[in-house]
Every structure is written in structure tokens, then in C-alpha cells.
Amino acid sequence: MSAARKPVRMCVRCARITDDPVVVSEVHQATGPGFNVYACSTCAPHFPPVPDVLDLLEEALASRRTTEEITADSRASGRTQECESGEHDECTPMEVYESDDPAPDELPFFSITCTCHSA
Structure with missing residues (x-):
């Protein structure tokens, strides 16, 4: 039986044939x-390392939040959905009253807005 044939591939960068190929990407x-x-x-050193596709998938799924989760979190925190989803960094809830001096029995009208948005 003959010895196994070494793989011969063309370099994607310099287009030379090489008998020592290095995988630089998986399509x-x-x-x-x-x-x-x-x-x-x-x-080969000119290419970034090949990421593991399963690691990329886990990262994407871990950072993904549904619209319902963002809405519920924004209502609980008093921030807008844009702020809750991370589009704004510094947001604080604002309580908005009907009048400047609310009566003791008057409940505040709590608006889900923040200082970086117009009310």
C-alpha cells in the first residue's frame, strides 16, 4: 500500500500552491x-483566528431579549424601551405630576420617560 498523499491547496491570499495548507476560514x-x-x-498569520460557530450562536442567544421582556423591564424601571434595550447609557426615571404642587391624596402620574427624552 502506498503512503497517504499530502493535501495540496491554493493559498487564498497569494494564490500559490502549498503542500502545507492552513485553514483560515470556514464557509x-x-x-x-x-x-x-x-x-x-x-x-496564514494575516488572517484573524477562526471563531467557533457554536460560540457565536450562544453569544447571540444570550444577548437577545424579546420585545415583551424589554417592555416589562421598561415598565418596572420607569425607563423607555430604547433606554432599556441599551440604546442610551444614562437614563433616569421621571415622575410627572399634573400640577406643580400635588395634593397629598393625588397619586403621581408616572411617565415611562427619562431625562434624555422629551416628555
């Missing part, structure tokens, strides 16, 4: 198999 497709992109050992 995933919706249907069918994806493919690997190779570089020679000289060009």
Missing part, C-alpha cells in the same frame, strides 16, 4: 456542505 451554507478556505503558512 457555512444553508443547504449542502460548506467548504474551508486555505492559506499558506506564510500568509
Whole structure:
């Protein structure tokens, strides 16, 4: 039996044929198999490290909040949905009264706004 043949690939950066290919990217497709992109050992350091696709998926799912969660959190905190979803950094709730000097039995009209938005 003959020895196993070494893989020969073309470098994506310099287009030279190399017998020492390094995987620099994995291309995933919706249907069918994806493919690997190779570089020679000289060009490989010019590419960023290949991320693990499952790690990227876990990060995306962990940071994703539903609209219902953002709405509930904004009502509980007294901030707008934009502030609660992280579009604004410094927001504080404001209590808005019908009059400047509310009566003791008058409940405040609590507006879900913050100082960085107009009421």
C-alpha cells in the first residue's frame, strides 16, 4: 500500500500552491456542505483566528431579549424601551405630576420617560 498523499491547496491570499495548507476560514451554507478556505503558512498569520460557530450562536442567544421582556423591564424601571434595550447609557426615571404642587391624596402620574427624552 502506498503512503497517504499530502493535501495540496491554493493559498487564498497569494494564490500559490502549498503542500502545507492552513485553514483560515470556514464557509457555512444553508443547504449542502460548506467548504474551508486555505492559506499558506506564510500568509496564514494575516488572517484573524477562526471563531467557533457554536460560540457565536450562544453569544447571540444570550444577548437577545424579546420585545415583551424589554417592555416589562421598561415598565418596572420607569425607563423607555430604547433606554432599556441599551440604546442610551444614562437614563433616569421621571415622575410627572399634573400640577406643580400635588395634593397629598393625588397619586403621581408616572411617565415611562427619562431625562434624555422629551416628555
